[in-house]
Each structure stands twice: as C-alpha cells, then as structure tokens.
Amino acid sequence: MPAESDLCSLLALGPRPGRDAREGACNHGQVTADEVFFREWQARAAGETRSLARARALAEVLGVLPAGVPVLVVVGSKGKGTAATYASACLAAAGLRVGTVTSPGLRGNRDRIRVNGQAVSEAEFASLAERLERAIGSLPPRTGGYLAPTGLFTLSGVVQARERGADALVLEAGMGGLGDEVSLFRPEVVAITPIFSEHVGVLGDTPAAIATEKAGVVDALTRHVVSAPQTPAVAEALERTVEARTRKKGLVEYVEIADVPQEHLPPGLVQRAAQVGCSAALRLLEGEGLALPDAERLEAVLSTVVLPGRLSWHRVPGADTEVLADCAINGTGVAMALVTARERWANIDHVVLCLPDHKDLDGAIAALGALPVTFVRLPYERLRFTRPLPSSWEVIEAAELTPDRLAGLGRHVVALGTVYFIGQILDLVDADTTRLFTAP
Template structure:
C-alpha cells in the first residue's frame, strides 16, 4: 500500500508526466467522475464561481452565507492557501492531510479502469474538484461551492451542472489559452452554465465581456440572463444591511458581495430558509482571508500580503496599506509572464520593488524577471531585511509560499 504522501501525489501524477502540447483531458475526467458515481449526487446543489480575479473571495463568502443559513457546505478552491488540503473545506475548515491522502487513494484506484491517456492528462485542479465532490458525498453536505481553476467550459467544474453561477470580473488573463480576446475568455468562463442552472450573478463587466456572457448563457440555458449591477444594486444594499456594518468592507467588497448574492439566490431557488440577520452578521464578521489584503507580523517587520495580479488590484492593496501606515519600505512582486506585471509596477509608482521568481513552478514562466530573487532564497530573515513595512503582491502560488514562511493560520476561514 502507498504511503499517505504517495496517495496525495496522485493529484499531480499525470500532470507531472505531461508532454509539450498536452492539455487537460476533460473526456477522461468525465469517465473518472462516472466511475466514482459523480457528479450525479442527488439533492446536492452546486454554486460555481468563475472569473479572472476574486473567485476565492467570492467562494469563501458564499460558503459563509450558506453556513449561516444552516447548510452543511463543502467548498473546493484552487489552489490551496498553504497546502493542498486547504483546497477542500467543510464549513470553512480545511480537511486533514490524511483525509486528502485517502481521497487521492480512491481516485487513483478508480483511475485504473480508465482508457490509456492520449494527448492529455488528468489535471490537478480537476482531480481536486472530484475529490471535493467525493468528500461532500461522504460528509453529507447540503451544498457544494466550487471555484473554477482557470476557465469554465474548459475546466472540470463544467462536469458538475451548477444550480447557480457567480461570475467575478473577467479581463484579458490567459489570452491565447482560453481565447484571443477578453470576450472569448468570458464566453469560456460563462460556458460553465447548463440547462439546469437556475440563476447567474455577475459583477459589472466591460460591454464586450457582458455581451459575451449574455449570449453564452442564453445559448446554453435557452433563456436570457440579467447581469446584476453589483455592488451598487438594491439587493447589494440589502445584503450589506444583513451582514453588519463591517463584514463586507475593504477592497474585496465587490467579490464578497458577489459571493453573498449568489448564495442568497441559491437558497431562494432551492427553497431553503434564509439565515436571520444576527446569525449572518456573526458568521460573515468572522471571515478571514489570508493572502487577500491580510496582515502578518514577523520579527522585525509587518507584511501586507495580497494576491493582486493587475494594476487595479495593486492600487487597492496600496490604498489599504496607507490606511494603516504612513510609509511603505519595500514591495515584493511575483508575477509570471501571463500576469499584468507592467500594470502592477505602474501602480506602485516610485516605491522600491524587488521581483521574485518561482523557477520550481514548471507551469509558470518568468522571462520578464530573470534577474529577480529566487523564491528558494526567501526566508523570514530575508523578508525582514527589506524594511519594517513590506507589501507582498503576486500570484496565489507566491502568496501561499509567503503565508507559509510567516506561519499564517489557513486552516479555518470563518466560524461555522
């Protein structure tokens, strides 16, 4: 029998053996889902979150809202904050490493019946999605909240017919992969909807992206969809009133509102009772999002860590830093080639910046920052050497490493 570590490694097995030009194999992933009896779990509605940025925030707040309403909720996010077991949570709390290994063992055993792989592979994010569904079935969950890894129709979350879809902001990330324009990318992300989808909630989008979403949803569901005017809608105001004065404040308010609105819609369309205002305010006020404008202290320095990958996000993180500080000593930035490095650097203005590379992440390219600091050389002491007040920005893979360095608690995201 394999060790727990070996069982957990199965999530990366085929991805680690991929060849140039290989892509994720949705057909074999669907066969694996069928072998496991997934996703046809009776009476288990799914809330699926897609978009270019803010999906994790929306998924967390959606989960918190549903838990406040008395639901037993399994949440699957991508990637994990510090470790892979963070990807699957029950009522906001991450599963254990042993539980993850057990899920990996079951997936590995079921995968033995699949046809041989061709020019494709079972992707890690897709396998974690299936593992989350297995866990939801075992745990007797009432609802699953699924965060798409990259796309929508092209992502394994599309194997699960969503009851409600939440669409965060869509912009030109993954150009040439999901599409050649932001509108094409939006069509892929919105393509997660099915004829079983009962509601679609979206943040405001650019006109071309909004048109692509509307056309895709109408084509797949056979009915038009009205894109919500969050965060300025009357529904958003009502949700804010229920949540308490500070629960949905800060730079990530739009994505938090998106998650809460989508969760509220799911309760409505499935006929489930809503939580009372006091319980909702209590649970939402307890939400903590490490790596999303989160504050951390190490000997000699305080860090603001945020997974900003474009200029607007970086500007919002800086504004939050200046609410507490009168100066910023240094900014660490880690953005691979497909992220908006130029926009982030422009937002930082004349602040001292050090770029960081992650050469051990084979899927990420850092050709624009070849002279940057290697992630392996980053230690708590090296962090403190940059000054007393440090802002850390970059992809979630990077901020996850920093959270690990500072010993951030990522096990529990809210009080269930």
C-alpha cells in the same frame, strides 16, 4: 483546453522555496497523496490536453454524478476564491453544511478541499488520494487525454462533501468554464467575477471569447447567473451564451448593490467578488425554497471570514515585522494595497514583488513609484522574468527569501504578486490557512 490551463497545478508541485526549504520536504504521506493528483498531468505527451470524457468516466466510478445536492459554480478571471469563500459562508449561515473546492491551495493542496470552511486533515486528504488512485486504476488506459489536477481536486472535493453529509456544493473553476471539470456538475447557480484579458490565448483571443467559454458552464438546470459588472463586450457575450444554453432570457443579474451590508464585506478590489458570492448564495437558497439566514447569524458568520493573501495582515515569527500580503497582479491592485497599508502605517519600509512577464509589471512600477522594492523571481521555466526593472530594485531568487530576510526589510513590509508567490509569503509568516470561516 490546452495544457497551459493547469499552470497553477504546475506551480503547486513545488517544492516551495519557503516552507519546503525550511522543512526539507512534506512528509512522505503528503507527497504520495499529492502525486496521485498530478501523475497523469506530469506524464502527458507533448500537445496532449485534459480529457473531460475521462474525468466524467472517473466521476461515474466515484459515484458523484449527479452531485445529489444543489451546486453553485464560480467562474471568472479574478476573485473566484473570494466569491467561493463568501458564498460558502452565507450558505453556512443559513444552517447548511457546505462542501467547497477552490484552486489553487493557499499553503498546500489540502487547502483546496473544505467542509464549512475547514480544510481536510492530512488523514482525510490521504484517504481521498487512495480512493482516487483505486478509481483511476479501474479506468481504461488513457488514449489522447489526461486527468487534470484541478479536475481531480474537484472530484475529490465532491467525494469529501458527500461523505461529510454536505447540503450544498460551491465549486470554483480552475480557470475556464465549459472546459473545466466543474462543468460535469449541473449548477443551479453560477457566480461570475470580473472577466478581463487574463488567459488570452488559452481560453480565447479576446475577453469576450473568454467570457463565452466561462459562461459555458451554465445549462438548462441553472436558475440564476449572478455576475459582477462587466465591460459591454463581455456582458454581451455572457448574455448571449447564457440565453443559448439555458433557453431563458434575462437570466444574468449584475450585482451593483450588495445583498448584505457592506461592513460585512472585505475592503479593496475583492469586495466586488465577495458581493457576487453572497448574492449567488442567497439566490441558491431562494431557488431551493430554503430560509435565508437572519441578519444576526449572517453577521456572526461573515465576521469570522479570513482571506489569507487578500489584503491580509501577518507577523513574521520572532520578529517585529508586520506584512501586508495581497495577490495584486496589476497596477490598480498594487495601488489599492498601498492605500490600505498607508491607512494603518505611517510609512511603508519595503515592498516585495513577484510579477512574471505576462502580468501588468508596467502598472505595478508606476504605482510603486520611489518605494524600495525587492523583486522575486520564481524557479519555473514556464514563467518568464525578463522584462527590464527599475535600477534601484533588488532582484533575488525565491529560495533566497527567508523569514529572516523578510524581517530585515523593516517593520512594515508589503508583499504583492501572484497567488503562488503569496502562498510562499504565507509559508514564511506561518499563516493559518486551515479555516476560512467559522460555521454556526
């Protein structure tokens, strides 16, 4: 897979203009731990790609192959983190201890690795990095392929889950499927969120080609493939790939009606991903012969789920400004966020938006109409911000966006854009991202 597949890893290197500008930098231990995960990626040669063979060798050294517990893998173009969170919450409601790996982190890299919804502590993260560094040191020098950061977080998450006695694993692919390190762990269940043209040219030249790559994570051990509704071309590619890899026909199940009451699921476009996650978790329990959670316990756990940056509400510290933060990257997502904001507020005072050139900027402009907008540019060479914007929009650099500036935009502010940018917003409002749900 091309090096571009770790674009989110590049962005995670920071420093983030929000949190790190205020604090100066992360503490030295945290920086050292982060460096272990990114070292080979940073030192890669031009044209060098990630090496699944090297990742497999590392997994063997770490002793995490096979996983030893049932594995649920989440792939797709959008909503993977939501699906992984709800799948994990459903499994926890059934009484299982669940290890979860998601990508990228919300406010930092510790957020990628969780047990029963709780992010690892700084001490646990540092310990994982030390163990990872020792294991990498035992490998032969690399010759033509690096260890991808997203893969190292996946392996470390499995290590953490084992040490904490997890009964099941939920692993979100960083971007792909067959070319992602999640493919090292044979999944009993695969959850597929909507697949569209995101990552065209990286994973494939068409959505159908992207679907083929993502569905490549299934193998003969896979019992269930639970998918969101897809376009005909994508559905055909999924079904063809799954049948070829599993030797089973009709394995792909499209979620049209939720297995859990709709009132327990989040609003907006992420609801479909939550449905997929819940259904996939219940299929895993059924396949393992485990009892499904009773309705009361399921409701109790799902009612605690929080999705920071997915239509989430926050207060700017020390100010009377409320922010609706959402990782909307196209016109449909932007429109949904505005509808959600207007259901709560009489008016929207301002919108803060960050969309690089390759996102649906035209759709966002159309959805935003005459609303006052501040457009934020991120400081990364790989992200282009060159497309023309409405003349009424203010344009600033990410480092210029501070809590005071955010509060100065009004009492009701909508923040929209890429996952990384919304992570900066979560920093500015000091959002709690350590726990995504509360296990019984």
